[in-house]
Amino acid sequence: MPVVSARAKSRALPYALMAIGLLFPLGGMASGRLLDVLTLGLIYAMAAVGLDVVVGYSGQLALGNFGFVAIGAYTSAVLAGRYGLSVWLTFPCAIAACAVVALVVGLPMVRLPQLGMALGTFFFAYIVSLLLAGQTLKRWTNSTDGIPVPALPALGADALTPYRLYYLTWLLLLVVVLLSVRYAVSRSGRMLRLIKHDEIVASVAGVDVNQAKLWAFVFSASVAGIAGVVFAQAIGFLAPETFPAIESVLLVAMAVVGGLGTIAGPILGAVAFNVLLELSRTAGSWREVMFASVLLAVLVFFKGGIVGLLELAAGWLHRQAPVQALGSRAVGLGRRLRGLPRPGPGAPPATVPPAVVGPRVVDQRGAARADPPDRAADQILSVRGVTVQFGGLRALDDVSLTVERGSVHAVIGPNGAGKTTLLNYISGVQRASAGTVTLDGRVLGDLAPHQVRRAGIARTFQHPSLAPDLTALENVQLGTLGQQRQSVWADLLPLRSTRARERAGRRDAWQALEQVGIAAARAQRCAGDLTPAEQKLVDIARAIVARPRVLLMDEPTAGLEEVDIEVVARILRQLNRDLGLSIAVIAHHVGFIREIADRATVLDLGRVLAHGTPEEVTSNTEVVDVFLGHEHV
Amino acid sequence: MELFTGAVISGITIGILYGLLGFPIVLLYKCTGVANFAQGNIATFLTFVVFVTMRSVGFGILPALGVGLAAAAALGALLYLVGLRVHADTADHVNILMRTLALYLLLAGVISVRWSRGEPFAFPTVFPRGALHAGLIDISYQSAGATGVAGVLALLFWLFFKRTETGLLFLATAERRDIAQLLGVDTRRLTMIAWVLAAVVSLLVGVLVAPTNLLAANMMDLFLLYSFTAVILGGLTSLPGVFAGGVIVGVIGNVVTVYTDDDSSVIAVFGLLLLVLLVRPSGLFGDPSLKRV
Numbered sequence: 001m002p003v004v005s006a007r008a009k010s011r012a013l014p015y016a017l018m019a020i021g022l023l024f025p026l027g028g029m030a031s032g033r034l035l036d037v038l039t040l041g042l043i044y045a046m047a048a049v050g051l052d053v054v055v056g057y058s059g060q061l062a063l064g065n066f067g068f069v070a071i072g073a074y075t076s077a078v079l080a081g082r083y084g085l086s087v088w089l090t091f092p093c094a095i096a097a098c099a100v101v102a103l104v105v106g107l108p109m110v111r112l113p114q115l116g117m118a119l120g121t122f123f124f125a126y127i128v129s130l131l132l133a134g135q136t137l138k139r140w141t142n143s144t145d146g147i148p149v150p151a152l153p154a155l156g157a158d159a160l161t162p163y164r165l166y167y168l169t170w171l172l173l174l175v176v177v178l179l180s181v182r183y184a185v186s187r188s189g190r191m192l193r194l195i196k197h198d199e200i201v202a203s204v205a206g207v208d209v210n211q212a213k214l215w216a217f218v219f220s221a222s223v224a225g226i227a228g229v230v231f232a233q234a235i236g237f238l239a240p241e242t243f244p245a246i247e248s249v250l251l252v253a254m255a256v257v258g259g260l261g262t263i264a265g266p267i268l269g270a271v272a273f274n275v276l277l278e279l280s281r282t283a284g285s286w287r288e289v290m291f292a293s294v295l296l297a298v299l300v301f302f303k304g305g306i307v308g309l310l311e312l313a314a315g316w317l318h319r320q321a322p323v324q325a326l327g328s329r330a331v332g333l334g335r336r337l338r339g340l341p342r343p344g345p346g347a348p349p350a351t352v353p354p355a356v357v358g359p360r361v362v363d364q365r366g367a368a369r370a371d372p373p374d375r376a377a378d379q380i381l382s383v384r385g386v387t388v389q390f391g392g393l394r395a396l397d398d399v400s401l402t403v404e405r406g407s408v409h410a411v412i413g414p415n416g417a418g419k420t421t422l423l424n425y426i427s428g429v430q431r432a433s434a435g436t437v438t439l440d441g442r443v444l445g446d447l448a449p450h451q452v453r454r455a456g457i458a459r460t461f462q463h464p465s466l467a468p469d470l471t472a473l474e475n476v477q478l479g480t481l482g483q484q485r486q487s488v489w490a491d492l493l494p495l496r497s498t499r500a501r502e503r504a505g506r507r508d509a510w511q512a513l514e515q516v517g518i519a520a521a522r523a524q525r526c527a528g529d530l531t532p533a534e535q536k537l538v539d540i541a542r543a544i545v546a547r548p549r550v551l552l553m554d555e556p557t558a559g560l561e562e563v564d565i566e567v568v569a570r571i572l573r574q575l576n577r578d579l580g581l582s583i584a585v586i587a588h589h590v591g592f593i594r595e596i597a598d599r600a601t602v603l604d605l606g607r608v609l610a611h612g613t614p615e616e617v618t619s620n621t622e623v624v625d626v627f628l629g630h631e632h633v
Numbered sequence: 634m635e636l637f638t639g640a641v642i643s644g645i646t647i648g649i650l651y652g653l654l655g656f657p658i659v660l661l662y663k664c665t666g667v668a669n670f671a672q673g674n675i676a677t678f679l680t681f682v683v684f685v686t687m688r689s690v691g692f693g694i695l696p697a698l699g700v701g702l703a704a705a706a707a708l709g710a711l712l713y714l715v716g717l718r719v720h721a722d723t724a725d726h727v728n729i730l731m732r733t734l735a736l737y738l739l740l741a742g743v744i745s746v747r748w749s750r751g752e753p754f755a756f757p758t759v760f761p762r763g764a765l766h767a768g769l770i771d772i773s774y775q776s777a778g779a780t781g782v783a784g785v786l787a788l789l790f791w792l793f794f795k796r797t798e799t800g801l802l803f804l805a806t807a808e809r810r811d812i813a814q815l816l817g818v819d820t821r822r823l824t825m826i827a828w829v830l831a832a833v834v835s836l837l838v839g840v841l842v843a844p845t846n847l848l849a850a851n852m853m854d855l856f857l858l859y860s861f862t863a864v865i866l867g868g869l870t871s872l873p874g875v876f877a878g879g880v881i882v883g884v885i886g887n888v889v890t891v892y893t894d895d896d897s898s899v900i901a902v903f904g905l906l907l908l909v910l911l912v913r914p915s916g917l918f919g920d921p922s923l924k925r926v
Contacts, residue, residue: 108910288742296735
């Protein structure tokens with residue numbers, strides 16, 4: 001599944017345009033009832049495409065988007081019918097109404113990952129249908145009696161013919177698709193894909209996760225608002241029973257069956273659903289059971305949906321390597337970019353192939369040892385009195401640690417010593433009942449992870465933390481977000497500033513990848529296809545691309561072979577020496593620690609056991625006891 | 634004041650039922666990571682099974698309940714096998730959540746095809762008519778009985794989790810699924826048991842709710858939303874928390890209904906959900922130390 005979806009995502013635009021292109025002549029061929037059904041299909045497609053940005057890309061299940069279609073439809077009908085506004089002018093009003101409502105209800109929902117939005121939007125859809133049928137808004141909605149929709153005046157004619165409505169809808173769908181694809185492949189879309197992979201990782205990489213999710217939700221609601229205005233035109237009369245809460249679930253179902261995260265899939269799913277619904281009218285209620293069964297079958301056996309199946313079929317036909325498609329596009333860009341000047345004099349020529357380095361490491365370490373003592377005494381990061389309680393367990397008990405400027409500081413200790421908890425605390429992922437972090441003389445308050453990153457503390461993870469369906473280069477580019485302040489809406493437009501930022505981010509990412517020794521050809525592969533060692537290095541590149549003042553690393557050697565451990569050690573030394581980067585690193589591997597660290601802190605059972613040089617602490621008998629078990633004494 | 638006290642007390646009794654339906658939701662979520670949106674429709678489906686057994690076969694309520702319990706066990710196992718057993722390890726949470734919604738649609742579809750013509754139906758109660766006079770207020774035997782059943786069930790669950798080996802395995806699995814697997818716990822068997830338990834509890838909730846709410850295809854729609862709100866309030870993974878959450882939802886919903894109307898009451902509970910997500914997304918009884926980034 002991952003390979004197939006990776007391809008589909010990278011080729012969202014051509015697939016989506018193909019789907020839309022197929023729908024263009026259909027409107028000319030159909031007539032009567034079928035034409036109406038196709039128009040409805042396009043309208044659902046519009047809402048489903050917007051929904052795909054939230055569900056398919058950011059991985060948040062939004063189960064209330066048909067509620068926004070209802071809000072768009074009613075806003076248009078009420079403003080035009082009751083207040084005499086031109087129907088054309090109700091488009092922006094409907095968009096605004098949906099965006100505002102989505103902003104208000106979405107703000108709390110994004111705070112609880114995954115379930116917050118699923119439940120909140122499910123409840124929201126119920127509330128919308130309740131309000132439409134109830135007495136509270138009766139003055140405008142006429143409750144269960146419903147309201148007529150004033151017809152959209154077509155240019156040069158009084159009423160919109162079914163053909164004109166079809167092609168108006170088609171045109172709007174085209175605009176929505178172009179915007180959604182733009183969203184999906186832009187900076188914002190890459191953020192969403194990292195969020196889908198892992199919210200904690202995304203926030204540590206500098207993404208304001210809640211904000212990114214909220215904007216995606218607002219975008220999808222605004223698109224649903226547009227769909228609502230056209231929907232009102234298509235059905236001509238609005239009544240609450242047209243907008244049951246369950247319709248929102250069906251909308252997601254259409255996107256799922258078509259193929260989530262592909263833009264093209266939701267279009268195909270929505271059109272197919274509406275046509276099949278019409279064809280199966282005689283089947284009565286059984287069709288609900290049939291649709292539910294198809295949905296379940298897709299969810300269990302064909303997670304890629306229709307688009308996934310088409311991809312598989314295309315793969316068999318062409319017998320091509322699955323990941324190749326993406327590479328070809330990115331290689332071209334890479335060639336152009338490699339010619340660019342590299343900013344800053346500190347960029348090291350790190351293109352030595354891995355595996356060749358073994359003995360040199362010792363020399364580098366010797367060089368680093370020669371740092372002037374006054375510089376070494378300067379503190380870059382200081383952590384004081386951290387206490388973290390998990391229920392009855394004290395994971396950290398009054399732990400303090402100081403990282404000197406320009407040094408490599410190892411944090412070691414047996415499993416369960418609290419090493420990762422300490423890193424989590426410093427990077428803002430874990431709250432503590434007591435403790436302070438001081439970065440370069442400035443006390444950091446209770447900051448969210450992306451704010452910690454912005455303050456200058458970057459971090460890598462023990463487990464694979466890259467978005468597997470983005471290239472290594474795109475993953476590293478995500479690390480530059482902490483520095484950028486740009487709205488999602490600017491991402492959607494091909495502004496000069498947007499492109500300049502994109503270029504700058506790409507250039508920095510190339511440089512960072514070069515610094516960790518990832519070759520250009522590998523940088524354009526999907527991160528999921530890289531070796532574990534390469535993934536660690538890309539993770540490091542993503543951390544250093546923002547030029548942090550301190551780099552925190554959680555077990556960079558975990559799961560690596562001896563030869564790869566040496567590569568990581570060499571890269572760390574280079575970063576430390578050439579960029580003057582201060583590093584705090586959790587490690588198990590004693591050889592690795594002796595090789596790279598200037599100082600070490602030993603934790604055991606949440607307390608600091610020893611401080612000192614690596615030689616001192618590894619020869620301390622108490623420390624040896626802890627590592628080897630007390631029986632050894 | 635009497636009005637208020639009455640609203641609070643009936644809010645507590647209905648709230649315990651919200652908690653009771655929320656309980657299997659938490660259980661499944663803790664053990665398997667699945668937030669089961671089909672929970673409400675499972676209840677409706679099984680209540681229809683009991684109802685049809687009485688109407689078509691002519692059984693009394695108690696024998697029909699026996700049939701219902703057997704059906705519940707079978708349905709719970711079946712839903713797990715059909716919907717959640719296969720290819721679930723590699724699925725992301727959107728996929729898993731949508732699977733439960735597919736089950737939701739499937740059950741709703743079958744109900745509307747087979748049974749819902751002529752709804753809503755009056756459903757008999759196992760409790761005597763009339764009310765218990767407690768000081769100034771009256772509590773119907775139906776509500777008192779429902780609360781009693783919920784209390785007994787809660788107690789049984791507590792004993793099951795603290796006193797039986799399977800129950801302890803459940804708690805261990807819920808705590809660290811990966812480690813439990815490494816230690817040789819058959820997590821698939823436990824998951825199957827959890828689904829069966831979830832269906833059985835759903836049946837009981839459905840049978841307790843149907844006499845007052847009338848049996849219909851959409852009987853549990855709002856109930857499910859309230860139970861899920863209780864789950865969030867309780868902190869998602871807290872088994873006692875969900876009952877406390879249910880009582881809070883029940884009392885607020887009831888008090889608002891008494892002083893305004895039903896619609897406002899639903900909106901108030903929705904507002905409560907949003908407020909909790911905004912202020913304390915980890916719930917009232919959850920662990921807030923891990924930041925929800």
